[in-house]
Amino acid sequence: MFESLSKNLEKAIKSLKGQGRITEINIASTIKEIRRSLVQADVHYKVAKQVTDAIKQQAIGTNVITSVSPGQLFTKLVQDALTDLMGGLQAEVRLTGHPAIILLAGLQGAGKTTLAAKLAHYYQKKNKIPLLVACDVYRPAAADQLAKLGAGLSISVYTEPEEKNPHTIAKNAIQEAKNKGIDLVIIDTAGRLSIDEKMMQEICMLKQALKPAETLFVVDAMAGQDAVTTAQAFNEQLNFDGVVLTKLDGDARGGAALSIRSVVAKPIKFISTGEKMQDLDLFHPDRMASRILGMGDVISFVERAEQVYNVEQQRKLHQKIKSNQFNLEDLAKQIEQIKKMGNLKEMVSMLPGLGNALQDIPLNDDLFKNCQVIIASMTPKERRNPDIIDRSRRERIAQGSGKTTQEVNQLLKQFDMIAKMMKKVHKDGFNMLANIPRLLKKTR
Ligand SMILES: Nc1nc2c(ncn2[C@@H]2O[C@H](COP(=O)(O)OP(=O)(O)O)[C@@H](O)[C@H]2O)c(=O)[nH]1
Numbered sequence: 001m002f003e004s005l006s007k008n009l010e011k012a013i014k015s016l017k018g019q020g021r022i023t024e025i026n027i028a029s030t031i032k033e034i035r036r037s038l039v040q041a042d043v044h045y046k047v048a049k050q051v052t053d054a055i056k057q058q059a060i061g062t063n064v065i066t067s068v069s070p071g072q073l074f075t076k077l078v079q080d081a082l083t084d085l086m087g088g089l090q091a092e093v094r095l096t097g098h099p100a101i102i103l104l105a106g107l108q109g110a111g112k113t114t115l116a117a118k119l120a121h122y123y124q125k126k127n128k129i130p131l132l133v134a135c136d137v138y139r140p141a142a143a144d145q146l147a148k149l150g151a152g153l154s155i156s157v158y159t160e161p162e163e164k165n166p167h168t169i170a171k172n173a174i175q176e177a178k179n180k181g182i183d184l185v186i187i188d189t190a191g192r193l194s195i196d197e198k199m200m201q202e203i204c205m206l207k208q209a210l211k212p213a214e215t216l217f218v219v220d221a222m223a224g225q226d227a228v229t230t231a232q233a234f235n236e237q238l239n240f241d242g243v244v245l246t247k248l249d250g251d252a253r254g255g256a257a258l259s260i261r262s263v264v265a266k267p268i269k270f271i272s273t274g275e276k277m278q279d280l281d282l283f284h285p286d287r288m289a290s291r292i293l294g295m296g297d298v299i300s301f302v303e304r305a306e307q308v309y310n311v312e313q314q315r316k317l318h319q320k321i322k323s324n325q326f327n328l329e330d331l332a333k334q335i336e337q338i339k340k341m342g343n344l345k346e347m348v349s350m351l352p353g354l355g356n357a358l359q360d361i362p363l364n365d366d367l368f369k370n371c372q373v374i375i376a377s378m379t380p381k382e383r384r385n386p387d388i389i390d391r392s393r394r395e396r397i398a399q400g401s402g403k404t405t406q407e408v409n410q411l412l413k414q415f416d417m418i419a420k421m422m423k424k425v426h427k428d429g430f431n432m433l434a435n436i437p438r439l440l441k442k443t444r
């Protein structure tokens, strides 16, 4: 996420390293570089100037604390300035009403339908009973898309293929929700390729009629300043409650995330970082600022991990590691769990320092595919006692999995390292996840 912005900011701040203290003269070029980095990331130049002026004021006004180097101090100042720019505190998502209603708005392709399903999945895990409602009446495929996503998650989807009035569909869906004791209704709507009077009227009418707890404007972060302009246009008419930025896993430069709040005066509430249903996080300005500055976001990482790891599994795993019983069966289970956590590249980038270190490795589920097919070709006995896998067994496993003996050897070597490392860090269950990609790199 925002790789080049991160790199440029880090470079700008690095130039202060070795300076004994902050003076107006020695920060001048750093400030200029920071401003340039922001503008390059598609932040509006006025916003960029505001931010860097604030940083400069702060820097000069800060009494030099001897234990903090100018580089460290500056990192902190930039982090605070970016956090403020993005709204400071995390904005609340208020799900009031019975059922609570979330209405999604945005242009076509922004990611509304995908988001509807992701939100349903997100709140289902928080013990809500969601209902997805297909109100995109212009594209028949849209209702099918939603139905498919809902089926994959075992979440009910309300559709009325014959009905052409989105208000009628929504009203009927809400009635059904009431009858069935459903507590969250998520309404997916139609978007157009560009801002359009009719679309705007329709979505405004829906908002007025349904009085949703949350009206969320969904926008593709890759659109940069255009995303900000579109948000402004929607907000003027619709007065939405919050923004959801999608496709932050793509090559978005950061402009939308950094400027939307200050330009539109509405908070970003969620961010979407991939096509998997898990790739959705609440938006925390401070965590985002920390990621932008290359410091990772361990808290969000742990939150994702907590969604797939339950306490009982954790306890069993720790027990096994402690008693040297971690085996290939466990490794296969771990891989499944990691995959469930979501977009691997995004997950890794949440861990401080790891994102850069793994830049040249294609981080996707394929990375684990070899491991999985090789383990699948082993007998249960072999999986539980990797020590018995001798040369002839290795050859058989290679043949069975369609891999080379070398690849089988490599997997066993990786397993060995992972098992050792896990023993070392077993007190902290999540460190293990953090280290797996690094180990995979080492043994390549
Ligand atoms: N990479 C990536 N793709 C996404 C994300 N959100 C949605 N998409 C994809 O973007 C395309 C359009 O999404 P869709 O939900 O149909 O947009 P809608 O027209 O607003 O309903 C689909 O191919 C989605 O899979 C995201 O966060 N990351």
Ligand SMILES: [Mg+2]
Binding pocket: 112, 113, 114, 136, 142, 188, 189
């Ligand atoms: Mg759609």
